[in-house]
Amino acid sequence: MTLKTHNHKDELRDVALKATPARMAILDFLEKEHRPVDVPALLSYLTKSDIDIDQATVYRILDKFYKGNIIKRLEFQEGKFRYEITHTDDHHHLICEQCGAIEDISDCGIEVLEKEINKKKKFLVKRHSLEFFGVCAVCQR
Amino acid sequence: MTLKTHNHKDELRDVALKATPARMAILDFLEKEHRPVDVPALLSYLTKSDIDIDQATVYRILDKFYKGNIIKRLEFQEGKFRYEITHTDDHHHLICEQCGAIEDISDCGIEVLEKEINKKKKFLVKRHSLEFFGVCAVCQR
DNA sequence: CTTCGTGCAAAATGTTTGCAGTTTC
DNA sequence: GAAACTGCAAACATTTTGCACGAAG
Numbered sequence: 399m400t401l402k403t404h405n406h407k408d409e410l411r412d413v414a415l416k417a418t419p420a421r422m423a424i425l426d427f428l429e430k431e432h433r434p435v436d437v438p439a440l441l442s443y444l445t446k447s448d449i450d451i452d453q454a455t456v457y458r459i460l461d462k463f464y465k466g467n468i469i470k471r472l473e474f475q476e477g478k479f480r481y482e483i484t485h486t487d488d489h490h491h492l493i494c495e496q497c498g499a500i501e502d503i504s505d506c507g508i509e510v511l512e513k514e515i516n517k518k519k520k521f522l523v524k525r526h527s528l529e530f531f532g533v534c535a536v537c538q539r
Numbered sequence: 540m541t542l543k544t545h546n547h548k549d550e551l552r553d554v555a556l557k558a559t560p561a562r563m564a565i566l567d568f569l570e571k572e573h574r575p576v577d578v579p580a581l582l583s584y585l586t587k588s589d590i591d592i593d594q595a596t597v598y599r600i601l602d603k604f605y606k607g608n609i610i611k612r613l614e615f616q617e618g619k620f621r622y623e624i625t626h627t628d629d630h631h632h633l634i635c636e637q638c639g640a641i642e643d644i645s646d647c648g649i650e651v652l653e654k655e656i657n658k659k660k661k662f663l664v665k666r667h668s669l670e671f672f673g674v675c676a677v678c679q680r
Numbered sequence: 681c682t683t684c685g686t687g688c689a690a691a692a693t694g695t696t697t698g699c700a701g702t703t704t705c
Numbered sequence: 706g707a708a709a710c711t712g713c714a715a716a717c718a719t720t721t722t723g724c725a726c727g728a729a730g
Contacts, residue, residue, distance in 0.1 A: 416684065416729055437719075452687050457720060459685090473614040475668065477695070478719060492662045501660060511647055512671070519642060520676035521633045527616065528669045530653070535661035557704050557709060578694075593712050598695060600710090618720070619694060 413466030420444070420451050421459055425468075425483075433500040434472050434480035434491070474529060494534035501534065554607030561585070561592050562600055566609075566624075574641040575613050575621035575632070615670060635675035642675065 406425045407417045427443050444451050463469040472480045492501040512523040547566045548558045568584050604610040613621045633642040653664040
């Protein structure tokens with residue numbers, strides 16, 4: 399069992415955001431889901447949880463969370479964004495193009511590459527996106 | 540000087556696509572531009588070149604090209620797609636968040652990682668996306 | 681009580697589709 | 706001439722915005 403030093407309220411206070419029911423529910427959902435979620439999924443969860451919320455509000459909340467570095471914003475070549483809780487480790491995703499399964503992968507050793515880029519190209523890397531698309535183990539059978 | 544074994548007409552015939560003026564112009568533009576372009580940029584170029592084309596047609600052409608592997612489809616966290624001619628080398632991009640400059644970078648050594656993923660996770664990688672966001676040399680000054 | 685957050689409606693942006701007419705091979 | 710391609714208009718999906726009301730600290 400891990401020691402939880404922060405709850406959602408603290409998390410929000412840390413970035414000067416008020417702890418509203420909608421925000422708490424969104425954090426709950428993002429934490430519960432073990433994959434990056436899109437806005438439709440978020441909305442349908444909120445509706446099912448009897449939280450009546452407008453999509454505009456959801457986008458505004460996600461924007462605040464993103465800017466406060468509480469969540470990450472990802473693109474899986476779908477023409478829309480997905481969001482996931484910011485974790486301490488730098489991980490990426492394996493996206494199965496057949497069933498849509500999303501696996502995590504860590505330790506891609508990309509920091510080395512970033513340093514090299516900085517040295518060779520004088521480009522200061524702030525963040526990167528790295529996703530793999532293919533066929534998962536189950537779909538290969 | 541490099542030997543050009545293929546022109547645009549051949550390129551299209553190779554993937555069973557008819558060589559129409561619009562398609563030739565789009566290939567011209569994508570070849571001329573040294574950065575991944577979005578649809579608005581493509582449309583404005585075509586208009587300036589007195590090629591009257593509907594956006595629906597542009598999207599349909601890009602779709603065909605993408606499926607024929609003539610072009611690549613990229614996302615730079617902008618909520619839209621960008622396209623570039625498919626090159627033989629596997630390169631990625633450094634995107635300056637301040638001025639929008641896009642530099643190429645090669646030899647990221649990601650094939651090694653893909654093989655590892657295949658072995659460890661039994662996930663068959665077909666393609667990947669890797670982009671770096673940060674500040675370019677000019678904007679750092 | 682002031683600032684921040686939300687709902688509602690509308691719009692902006694990017695992309696896709698149906699269908700009738702046109703072009704390419 | 707058949708199949709592929711295109712224009713037009715409309716629809717669709719995602720995301721953003723203005724404004725008035727409501728809630729949190």
